[in-house]
Amino acid sequence: MSKRVGIREVAAAAGVSVTTVSHSLSGGGQISDATRERVRSVAEGLNYAPNRLASGLRSKRSQIIGFVSDEISTTPYAGNVLLGAQEAAAANDQVLMVVNSNRNSRIEDRGIDALLQHSVDGIIYARMYHQAVKLPAALSGVPTVLLDASSDRTDLSSVVPDEEGAALTAMEHLLAAGHRRIGYLGNIDEIPATRGRLAGYRAALAAHGIPFDESLVTVGESMTAPGRDAASRVLALADRPTALFCFNDRMAMGAYQAAHLAGLEIPRDLSIVSIDNFEVLADALLPGLTSIALPHYEMGRWAIERLAAELAGEADSAPQQIQMPCPLVLRQSVGPPPR
Amino acid sequence: MSKRVGIREVAAAAGVSVTTVSHSLSGGGQISDATRERVRSVAEGLNYAPNRLASGLRSKRSQIIGFVSDEISTTPYAGNVLLGAQEAAAANDQVLMVVNSNRNSRIEDRGIDALLQHSVDGIIYARMYHQAVKLPAALSGVPTVLLDASSDRTDLSSVVPDEEGAALTAMEHLLAAGHRRIGYLGNIDEIPATRGRLAGYRAALAAHGIPFDESLVTVGESMTAPGRDAASRVLALADRPTALFCFNDRMAMGAYQAAHLAGLEIPRDLSIVSIDNFEVLADALLPGLTSIALPHYEMGRWAIERLAAELAGEADSAPQQIQMPCPLVLRQSVGPPPR
């Protein structure tokens, strides 16, 4: 634990001023290539690493990005978002300071205060699933990118999954397998995914000239037990669907249970596609559940890269609001329709 | 985005020196109560918040705790650990800087370097499940607490789940329900949980005078499909067990599937208890899975609190290695043995 070597020691060892060391390492100033290289190798040899507190103090760039999210615990999604963000940040020589509010705005405000005290360069404001948000007042004037969240402000960049596109992809897969009577196991929360996925379902039917049949749409809370109940209802129809598109994997698991109770075998009697690609479920179900993956990792990366571009004041720094495509992950829950 | 108010403005507004403001707010120095109170209210009124970069630079205390983990994405556990750590940190006026290595030691080393450059006060070195670790060289001399990880170093504090205790609790629950023929669906990884949970299984049997029957122990990889296979084997025995204790919830889900395939109903024909309390599974299974919860949130809290105590150099600052108790979460997968 010997005292860390500072810029002074490097300067002394290289026989130059601290100014020259600073410029050599950060690429600024007018330094001859020879000197720059020499200083760099001396610094390397001494194992010099800058003190970010000091450099941030003067330069006003802490290289810290604040990551604030509403919830980080109940799903594995959060981890992938964080992972993508962290890896992208590391590539920019930045590091993440995380704060999560547990859906409590008082806690969130205190967390944001803490981040600002630490002079974060910018903030990723994330939600655990796609929703509309209102940015806390404390963040006005702070470079911010929304992740899995959208707002009515056009001066903020944001990234969310393409809900309607995800539903379209799922439906096209079922349609391609030959299904024409496809049920939708939907949710009832008032979130963007609700509208978007239903819209995708209807758009896919329309694109194939299949009339929308209200009796094939059943809804419930987006969890396993309600999914089971809703699926049971639609499967009890005399003219039951040959395939189900489910709002998410948890509801799909309920659909599996309902199919089992009804004596139906997947995918022989019933095909299923859903959204989430929640591996612990999708891989574990028997047969494996074909599901649309939400691009959490990619959204994390994108948010950091966007923020970095805006911080750098680059030419393309106009705010962007994008919808990320969601890829289909094939497993074994889809087959041709029976008979 | 007006320039943030600094300690100078507060000093001027309160008619004192910056020294006095600093002492008043941090509780140091010799300041009369009257002055201290006045300065505080002035600071409050001006909405003053200290610049942590500057204060850390001088005081050598950044109030940042580094959180390094091997993996943060595949399970929801990570989130709860982070949540506990973050909430405890906030109570100490600290904030978390997270880095995860994705099991790549090069990435981990770079992440640790970044944390050290940012002058973290200490580090929580976490694994996503209980395992033995060797601390990276860069961390020597840095206050560190191990989380869900253990090492042979007695100078490091660490916290892990009480694996054997967890198994004992699970077994006692089955024994209390009247079961005497209890199978163990075990794993094959070389990790502490393997030995601990098996030991707990045997200890519980011994405590009740039930001879250990090797034929009731089947093992596999700790996932759903291998769990299903292993469970099928033991359920095919002429003299099959009336209950299964499973290594984790994913294997337990396999046991559910095996029971189903064998025409057995849970819990009428077969009772099941496992470890993880992985809610997305345990709640979703039909019937709900009784499971032992791993105390992730609590371990996160404990690690931060321990680190804070060691940083403060408190009287009780001798390193501790503890095992956390794991509570049983009741659902519907346990009943009396058949007949």
Place this chain on the structure above:
DNA sequence: CACATCAACAAAAACGTTTTTGGGATTGGG
């Protein structure tokens, strides 16, 4: 009454960088 002690505060130094300003050698133009 002289001196030491102490309480309450202020002035100045320090933390380790980056940025601003300055300045000497070299080069180029007339």
Place this chain on the structure above:
DNA sequence: CCCAATCCCAAAAACGTTTTTGTTGATGTG
């Protein structure tokens, strides 16, 4: 050959705090 421009680099200021050292007046002590 002189002056301006250019290239390299160094000295010094600055960032916003905390810590160290000083100062002043009041209080106590022998």
